[in-house]
Amino acid sequence: MITTVAIRGFRSLRELVLPLGRVTLVTGANGVGKSSLYRALGLLTGAAGGTLVGSLAQQGGLGSVLWAGPETISQAMRDGEVPVQGKARRVKPVSLGLGFVTDDIGYLVDVGLPTPSDTMFVHDPEIKREVIFGGQALRPATTLVRRKGPIVDARQDRWERVTSNLAPQLSMLSEIAEPSLYPELQAARQEVRSWRFYDAFRTDPASPARGLHVNTWTPVLAPDGSDLAAAVQTILESSFGEVLGRAVDEAFPRGRVMVESSGTRLELLFQQHGLLRPLASEELSDGTLRFLLLAAALLSPRPPRLLVLNEPETSLHPEMIPALTRLVADASRRTQVLVVSHSTALVAGLRDLLGDELEHHELLKDTGETLVAGQGVFDRPIWDWGSR
Ligand SMILES: Nc1ncnc2c1ncn2[C@@H]1O[C@H](COP(=O)(O)OP(=O)(O)OP(=O)(O)O)[C@@H](O)[C@H]1O
Ligand SMILES: [Mg+2]
Structure with a gap:
């Protein structure tokens, strides 16, 4: 440590x-x-x-x-x-x-x-x-x-x-x-x-996290999220698949993340409650995409010794913060985590979940x-x- x-x-x-x-x-x-x-x-x-x-x-x-x-x-x-x-x-x-x-x-x-x-x-x-x-x-x-x-x-x-x-x-x-x-x-x-460091993922329409990604085992999400679909599929096939499912369901009730293969490429799909077909990554809101990126970073099947996140709450609705908080707490069982944050909800949530295990510096x-x-x-x- x-x-x-x-x-x-x-x-x-x-x-x-x-x-x-x-x-x-x-x-x-x-x-x-x-x-x-x-x-x-x-x-x-x-x-x-x-x-x-x-x-x-x-x-x-x-x-x-x-x-x-x-x-x-x-x-x-x-x-x-x-x-x-x-x-x-x-x-x-x-x-x-x-x-x-x-x-x-x-x-x-x-x-x-x-x-x-x-x-x-x-x-x-x-x-x-x-x-x-x-x-x-x-x-x-x-x-x-x-x-x-x-x-x-x-x-x-x-x-x-x-x-x-x-x-x-x-x-x-x-x-x-x-x-x-x-x-x-x-x-x-x-x-x-x-x-490992993750800062301000791009979520604009041309973001590398949207679109098709190379179909290969990806235990570590790229810093720009340009292999998100492969990273998500790697998590779904690992022992963390269930945790990812639960986190997505907590952030987006009855939502489900899936990955579809088209030969050498993978596409991330998101089934949103109330819709007849899953949404492609180009159709996801910035906040949804950012949440999935953070989840993929935090659930890496090959955790780093230290994971550093800079303002992960950016563009997330306060309702998603509890799910993010739980993911951070869960990740801390496998890796040391340092989070830079402005979110009072994240601070309070982490204090609740981790108690004395949380080192908070203002x-x-x-x-x-x-x-x-x-x-x-x-x-x-x-x-x-x-x-x-
Ligand atoms: N060479 C320097 N020497 C001293 N202070 C500096 C230097 N370069 C930048 N700064 C100070 O650092 C500040 C920027 O710090 P930083 O970007 O880390 O802030 P932050 O806490 O991340 O803020 P935010 O919450 O807005 O993202 C600048 O406002 C400036 O005051
Ligand atoms: Mg800053």
């Missing part, structure tokens, strides 16, 4: 350390940094897939995503007694940090500004440092694998050099394989690689910085970024 995620210097997340539960619910007003949290976690999986630096470039480069406030915020600045100002000179290097801890291992990556060199890619940030540690906090004694610039060392009986020429754009998670030699690297890579903004409501220095999980 992932116990903590930590983000430093990413947009308004100046320094956020968030404990995670079996189900973690993140709420907060517009602009407090919920989607930024979602994106930061996406960047972490990017590290394991070798796309971290590329994804940062797509988000406007390090200059754009870095915390745009001062390096330190004094109480007088917070109280508005003095203007918010940076120091003439930074004390610490510019750094974007991302990390997590599970019951077994921790990982962090520290991304910084590039060193001048004769390349055209002068805006690409560099991975300056990566660490894998055992236990709950980074300390010299718990460090298992460490990367400084191009050099990676792993602790075996003593420290051993793994490589001395890792490219600054690439993570040691994506580049060093040999699982038998470096099980900690393998464990960290497998952990983040399995995280985010707020103070002087431009995202903070966790009620989180004091002592409630914060222990987290140390180490130094370059």
